[in-house]
Amino acid sequence: MSQPTEHTPERPLGRTVPTSADVARLAGVSRATVSYVLNNTSAVRISEPTRRRVREAAEELGYVPHAAARSLRAGHSRMVLLPTSHVPVGPLYSRFFNDFQWALRRLDYTVVQYGSVGLEGEEAARAWAELRPVAVVSLGAVQLTGQGVEILKRSGARAVITLGTRHVDGTHALLMDQGRVGEVATAHLVETGRRTIGVVLPEEPGLDIFSGPRLDGARRAVRGTGATVVPLPLRYDEESAAALAGRWRDLGLDAVFAYNDEYAMLLMRALQDAGVAVPEDTAVVGADDLLLGRLLRPRLSTVRIDMVLGRELAELVDRAVREPEVPPRTRSLLASEVVRRESS
Amino acid sequence: MSQPTEHTPERPLGRTVPTSADVARLAGVSRATVSYVLNNTSAVRISEPTRRRVREAAEELGYVPHAAARSLRAGHSRMVLLPTSHVPVGPLYSRFFNDFQWALRRLDYTVVQYGSVGLEGEEAARAWAELRPVAVVSLGAVQLTGQGVEILKRSGARAVITLGTRHVDGTHALLMDQGRVGEVATAHLVETGRRTIGVVLPEEPGLDIFSGPRLDGARRAVRGTGATVVPLPLRYDEESAAALAGRWRDLGLDAVFAYNDEYAMLLMRALQDAGVAVPEDTAVVGADDLLLGRLLRPRLSTVRIDMVLGRELAELVDRAVREPEVPPRTRSLLASEVVRRESS
DNA sequence: TTGAAAGCGGTACCAT
DNA sequence: ATGGTACCGCTTTCAA
Numbered sequence: 192m193s194q195p196t197e198h199t200p201e202r203p204l205g206r207t208v209p210t211s212a213d214v215a216r217l218a219g220v221s222r223a224t225v226s227y228v229l230n231n232t233s234a235v236r237i238s239e240p241t242r243r244r245v246r247e248a249a250e251e252l253g254y255v256p257h258a259a260a261r262s263l264r265a266g267h268s269r270m271v272l273l274p275t276s277h278v279p280v281g282p283l284y285s286r287f288f289n290d291f292q293w294a295l296r297r298l299d300y301t302v303v304q305y306g307s308v309g310l311e312g313e314e315a316a317r318a319w320a321e322l323r324p325v326a327v328v329s330l331g332a333v334q335l336t337g338q339g340v341e342i343l344k345r346s347g348a349r350a351v352i353t354l355g356t357r358h359v360d361g362t363h364a365l366l367m368d369q370g371r372v373g374e375v376a377t378a379h380l381v382e383t384g385r386r387t388i389g390v391v392l393p394e395e396p397g398l399d400i401f402s403g404p405r406l407d408g409a410r411r412a413v414r415g416t417g418a419t420v421v422p423l424p425l426r427y428d429e430e431s432a433a434a435l436a437g438r439w440r441d442l443g444l445d446a447v448f449a450y451n452d453e454y455a456m457l458l459m460r461a462l463q464d465a466g467v468a469v470p471e472d473t474a475v476v477g478a479d480d481l482l483l484g485r486l487l488r489p490r491l492s493t494v495r496i497d498m499v500l501g502r503e504l505a506e507l508v509d510r511a512v513r514e515p516e517v518p519p520r521t522r523s524l525l526a527s528e529v530v531r532r533e534s535s
Numbered sequence: 536m537s538q539p540t541e542h543t544p545e546r547p548l549g550r551t552v553p554t555s556a557d558v559a560r561l562a563g564v565s566r567a568t569v570s571y572v573l574n575n576t577s578a579v580r581i582s583e584p585t586r587r588r589v590r591e592a593a594e595e596l597g598y599v600p601h602a603a604a605r606s607l608r609a610g611h612s613r614m615v616l617l618p619t620s621h622v623p624v625g626p627l628y629s630r631f632f633n634d635f636q637w638a639l640r641r642l643d644y645t646v647v648q649y650g651s652v653g654l655e656g657e658e659a660a661r662a663w664a665e666l667r668p669v670a671v672v673s674l675g676a677v678q679l680t681g682q683g684v685e686i687l688k689r690s691g692a693r694a695v696i697t698l699g700t701r702h703v704d705g706t707h708a709l710l711m712d713q714g715r716v717g718e719v720a721t722a723h724l725v726e727t728g729r730r731t732i733g734v735v736l737p738e739e740p741g742l743d744i745f746s747g748p749r750l751d752g753a754r755r756a757v758r759g760t761g762a763t764v765v766p767l768p769l770r771y772d773e774e775s776a777a778a779l780a781g782r783w784r785d786l787g788l789d790a791v792f793a794y795n796d797e798y799a800m801l802l803m804r805a806l807q808d809a810g811v812a813v814p815e816d817t818a819v820v821g822a823d824d825l826l827l828g829r830l831l832r833p834r835l836s837t838v839r840i841d842m843v844l845g846r847e848l849a850e851l852v853d854r855a856v857r858e859p860e861v862p863p864r865t866r867s868l869l870a871s872e873v874v875r876r877e878s879s
Numbered sequence: 880t881t882g883a884a885a886g887c888g889g890t891a892c893c894a895t
Numbered sequence: 896a897t898g899g900t901a902c903c904g905c906t907t908t909c910a911a
Contacts, residue, residue, distance in 0.1 A: 208667075208691045210888055221898045226890055234891090238896060253689040258665040259603035259612075260888035263903050268603075275648070276633075289620075292650035304619070304648035306636035321602040323552075345597040347552045429829060453827075460830040483797075483827070485773060486804045554904055565882045570906055578907095582880065604904035607887050882911080887904105894899080 209252040218248035225249070229256070262323070267347065271300045271508060272324035274307040274315065274333050283479060283498055288330075290501025298509050300325075312336045320346035326508050331355035331400065335362070350511030351519075354504070356404050363511055364521040365499060369401050371527045373408030376448040376476045376494050379529045381418045385446035385474055388413065389423045391454050394431075402450055409448060423447070425454060432461035439467050445474070446535070452477035452484045455491055459534065474535035489533030497526040553596040562592035569593070573600070606667070611691065615644045615852060616668035618651040618659065618677050627823060627842055632674075634845025642853050644669075656680045664690035670856050672848075675699035675744065679706070694855030695863075698848070700748050707855055708865040709843060713745050716871045717752030720792040720820045720838050723873045725762045729790035729818055732757065733767045735798050738775075746794055753792060767791065769798060776805035783811050789818070790879070796821035796828045799835055803878065818879035833877030841870040 211229075215222045220241060227235045228245040237245075248254075262268040292302045305322070307315050316339030319327055327348050329335050340351050340361040351362045358364040373390065380388050390409045392402045409420050421442060425431055439462065449455035455477030459469055469475050469489060477484055477493045484491030511517070555573075559566045564585060571579045572589040592598075606612040636646045649666070651659050660683030663671055671692050673679050681704040684695050688705065696707040717734065724732050734753045736746045753764045765786060769775055783806065793799035799821030803813055813819050813833060821828055821837045828835030855861070 208689065211890095212888080222889080223891080223899075224897060227897090230890085232891085236896065241896080253686055255661055255664040255686065255690045257607070257667060257888050259607045259667065260903090261890080263601070263603050263607060263887095263905095264889050264891090266903065289652060293652045296650065296653065302650035304650065306640065306646035306648065308633060308637045309640065317599055320599040323601060323603065342597055342599065345552065346599045427826065429826070456830055457826065482771065482773070482801070486800055555906095556904080566905080567883080567907080568881060571881090574906085576907090580880070585880080601904050604887090605906075607889095607903095608905045608907085610887065880911105883909090885906105885908085887906095890902090892899105892901085895897085 209254045211254070211256070213252055214245065214248045214254050217252065218244045220245060268323055268325055269300050270322065270324045271295055271302050271326045271328060272319050272322060273302065273304045273328050273330060274310075274319060275304045275330070276306070276308045276310075276333055282481070283496065287498045287501050291504055292501070294502040294505030295508065298505060300508075307333050313338050313342065315339065316342040319343065320348070323347050326350040326352065326512050328352045328504075328508060329354065329362075331367075335359050337361060349515040350508060352504075352508060352511065354499075356400055358521050361519060363507065363519040365504070365507075366521060366523045367498075367525045368523050368527075369404035369525070370408030370411070371525060372478055372494050372496060373405030373448060374412045375408075375527050375529050376478065377409040377412035377420065379492075379531070380446040380448065380474055380476060380535065381413060381416050383474065383535060386418045387421065387442075387444050387446070388418060389421045389442070389444045389447035391423050391425050391447065391450040391458065393450055393454060394424055394426045398450075405448075405450065425450075425458065427454065427457065429457070429461070432457045433464070436461035436465040436467065439465060439473070445472065446476075447473060448476050448478075450477075451479045452481040452491060452493055453479075455493075455534075456483060456487060459487065459491070470534050476529070476535050480530055484532070487534070492532045492535035493530050495528050495530050497528075499524045553598045555598070555600070557596055558589065558592045558598050561596065562588040564589060612667055612669055613644050614666065614668045615639055615646050615670045615672060616663050616666060617646065617648045617672050617674060618654075618663060619648045619674070620650070620652045620654075620677055627840065631842050631845050635848055636845070638846040638849030639852065642849060644852075651677050657682050657686065659683065660686040663687060664692070667691050670694040670696065670852050672696045672852060673698065673706075675711075679703050681705060693859040694852060696848075696852060696855065698843075700744055702865050705863060707851065707863040709848070709851075710865060710867045711842075711869045712867050712871075713748035713869070714752030714755070715869060716822055716838050716840060717749030717792060718756045719752075719871050719873050720822065721753040721756035721764065723836075723875065724790040724792065724818055724820060724879065725757060725760050727818065727879060730762045731765065731786075731788050731790070732762060733765045733786070733788045733791035735767050735769050735791065735794040735802065737794055737798060738768050738770045742794075749792075749794065769794075769802065771798065771801065773801070773805070776801045777808070780805035780809040780811065783809060783817070789816070790820075791817060792820050792822075794821075795823045796825040796835060796837055797823075799837075799878075800827060800831060803831065803835070814878050820873070820879050824874055828876070831878070836876045836879035837874050839872050839874050841872075843868045 211222050211225045215225045227237055228242050295302050315333050320343050337360040343351050353359050353362045354365045356369050390406050413420050449458050459475050467473050477491050480493045480495040484493050555566050555569045559569045569589055571581055572586050639646050659677050664686050671687055684705040687695050697703050698709045700713050702708040734750050757764050793802050803819050811817050821835050824837045824839040828837050
C-alpha cells in the first residue's frame with residue numbers, strides 16, 4: 192500500500208484549475224445545468240441559448256472535466272490497465288499492441304499502460320487495483336498470481352486477462368503456445384534428415400519464459416525419432432556466437448533452431464566465419480519471419496508466428512467486461528508454421 | 536442482474552468493493568482512524584492495539600485505497616503521463632524508456648502511458664488533461680501544439696516536457712538533433728571523396744519527423760563542397776529496394792546515407808544483387824549502430840547516436856514539477872558520431 | 880487517543 | 896427548462 196504523499200508542495204499555482212462550478216458561475220447557471228449541457232444528457236432538455244452560454248463559458252475558461260471525480264461519482268471507470276515492464280521489442284508485438292489499443296479506444300475504453308518495472312506479484316496487483324480499472328490485461332510482463340487476481344477482482348475489475356505461457360486461476364487466459372514454435376521447427380529439421388539438433392537459449396533476461404517452452408517443444412518433436420536435442424546458451428553478441436561456433440564440430444550438431452531470426456543471423460554469420468557450411472553442414476531455422484531473414488544468404492528458414500489480432504483481443508475484453516458472469520476460459524492462440532527457405 | 540453462480544458461491548458478482556468505511560466498521564473505529572493507521576500519519580498517535588485491529592480488518596476485507604478519491608481530496612496527483620501511439624521499436628529507445636520509467640518510479644511517481652493512437656493536437660491534450668497528471672512527457676509520438684500545452688497547464692500540469700525534433704512553446708523541450716545525424720554521416724562521405732550522395736527517406740508513416748531533419752543535415756554538410764544530395768524515397772520491402780537499386784547507375788550515385796542500419800541492410804543487399812559493389816562503386820552508411828551492421832559483409836559503417844539517459848530525464852521531470860516557476864528551457868541532446876567500418 | 884464533519888469535482892434524482 | 900442537493904471514497908482539520 193502506498194504511503195501518503197509527503198511531497199505536497201503547497202505552492203500556489205498561478206491560476207487555479209477551473210471546475211464546473213466556475214463554468215456555472217460564469218454562465219449564470221447551476222452546476223447541474225453545466226453537467227447536462229456538456230454531457231448532452233438526453234433525459235433533460237436545455238434551451239439552446241443556455242446551452243450556448245454554457246459552452247462559451249467552458250471554452251473561455253479552458254474547462255476540462257476531472258476524470259477522477261467523474262469516475263468516483265459513477266462508481267466505475269472505463270479504464271483498461273495494461274501493466275508493462277520491459278518492452279518486448281519487435282515488429283510482431285509492436286503491431287499487435289497498436290491494433291489492440293486502437294480497437295479498445297474505438298470501444299470507448301481508456302487504455303492506460305502502467306509502468307510496473309520492479310513490481311512483483313501481490314504488490315503489483317495492489318498498485319493496479321488502486322486505479323480501479325474495469326479490466327486488466329497482463330501481457331506477460333509481470334507474472335500475475337492467483338492472489339493478485341483476487342485483489343483485482345475484489346477492487347472492481349470485471350475482467351482479468353492474461354496473455355502468456357501459463358494459465359492463471361480466475362483469468363481469461365490466452366495461451367501463446369511457445370512450445371509449438373519449437374516443436375514445428377524441430378519437426379521440420381528431423382523430417383529433413385537432421386539428427387543432432389541444437390536449440391538456442393538466449394541468456395538475455397526475460398526471454399526464458401519463451402525459450403523454455405520452445406525447448407520443451409523441441410524435445411517433444413524428437414521423441415521416438417532417434418534424433419537428439421542439445422540446449423545452446425547464447426548471448427546476443429559476437430563473442431558469444433564465435434565461441435559457440437568454435438565448439439560446433441565437437442558438439443556434433445547438424446542443425447539448430449536459433450530461437451528467432453536475430454539470433455539466427457548472429458549464429459549463422461559466426462558459423463560461416465568458422466567454416467561451417469549452411470545448410471550443407473548445418474541447417475539453421477529462426478523464428479518471427481523478419482524481412483531480415485530474406486536478406487541473408489542463404490535465405491533464412493523461419494517459423495512464422497501468427498499472433499492474436501489486436502481487435503480480437505479487444506473484443507474479448509469488451510465481452511468479459513459486459514458479461515462478467517461468463518466463466519473465464521483458456522484459449523490457445525498462436526499458429527506456428529515453418530517457412531522453408533534456403534538455410535535448411 | 537446476475538444471479539450467483541452455483542459453482543462459485545463465494546464470489547457473488549454483485550459484491551461491493553470494500554471502502555475505508557467497511558474497514559472502520561469491522562475494526563470498530565472511525566474512518567479517520569483507518570486513514571491514520573494505513574497512512575502511518577505521524578502527526579497523530581494511535582494505540583498499538585487499535586493499529587492492529589485496523590490492519591487486520593483491512594487485510595481481511597482485501598481493502599485497497601481508491602486512488603481517484605485520494606487524489607481528488609488531495610488536490611493533486613503524482614501521475615506522470617506519457618502519451619504513446621506507435622511504439623518506436625528499437626533497442627536504443629527501448630532501453631531508454633525502461634530506464635526512464637524505473638527512475639520516475641524511484642522518485643515516487645506513478646508512470647502511466649496513455650494510448651493515444653488516433654488522437655491529435657488539442658483533442659489529445661484534453662484527453663490527457665482529464666487525468667490531471669502532474670507532468671506530461673511527450674516522447675514525440677503525438678505532436679503537441681502550443682494550445683495543447685496551455686490546456687494541460689491550465690488543468691494543473693506543473694511540467695510539460697517534449698522530446699522531439701521541434702521546440703514547442705511553454706515546454707521544457709529536449710531536442711533530439713536529428714539533423715546532426717544526417718550531417719555527420721554525409722560529411723564523412725564527402726571527406727572520403729564521394730560526390731553524389733543519396734539520402735534514404737523511408738516511406739513508412741511516422742518516420743518523416745526524423746528523416747526530414749536528417750536530409751536537411753545532409754544538405755548542410757555538402758554546402759560549398761561541390762558534392763550533391765539526392766533524396767531517395769524507399770519502402771521497407773524487397774521490391775522497393777530492388778527497384779531503387781535498378782535505377783542506381785542512372786542516378787549516378789557513389790554513396791548513400793540509408794537512414795538507419797535496417798534500411799541500409801535492405802538497400803545494400805539489393806545493390807549487391809544488382810551488381811553494384813560496396814564500397815567500391817557506392818559507399819553505404821547506416822545509423823543506430825545495431826549489432827546487425829557488424830554482421831554484414833562488408834561490415835556496415837554507421838552513426839552511433841547517444842540518447843539522453845532515462846535517469847537524467849526523470850530528474851529533469853522531478854525538478855520541473857517541484858519548481859514550476861523556473862522557465863522552460865530547450866536543451867539539445869543527441870551526440871552523433873560516425874563509426875567507420877567497411878562499407879564506406 | 881479517537882470521532883464528527885467538511886469538502887475535493889462531478890452526476891443525477893427530485894423539486895420547482 | 897432549471898436549480899438544489901445528496902452522494903461517490905478519502906484526508907484532515909477541529910473537538911471531545
